[in-house]
Amino acid sequence: MGLADMDLPGPPAVAEALERRARHRAYGYTVCDPAGRALVADWYRARHGVEVDPDWVLLLPCGPRTTLRVLLETIRPEAAGHEPGRP
Known part of the structure; x- marks a missing residue:
């Protein structure tokens, strides 16, 4: 969390x-x-005025650090990143 x-x-x-x-x-x-995908799309519409297709929303059963790593490795597998941590 x-x-x-x-x-x-x-x-x-x-x-x-x-x-x-x-x-x-x-x-x-x-x-x-x-x-939950529709709820996320509704939140973006209400908070930012952006229309998001619920089919574009990917729900992952993990925390933000793991999600960031999965997205980075999927989108840019050649990119290197470190584990986000506390300052």
Whole structure:
């Protein structure tokens, strides 16, 4: 999830969602809900006024560092990059 301010409590809805997921007890690979692609497209429209086709949205079951590495290696396999880290 990246950097966070650990001195502040998280939103109750997040804690409740984590508790529900923990009770599921099957901790296999994450499956990305295809409906999430439309939500991402809607967010770009509302936030930036940009129309994004939901079919262009790629949901990856990983964090931002892994996503960046996958995209970099896919788009520019000859490019070298380092693992992003904290300053």
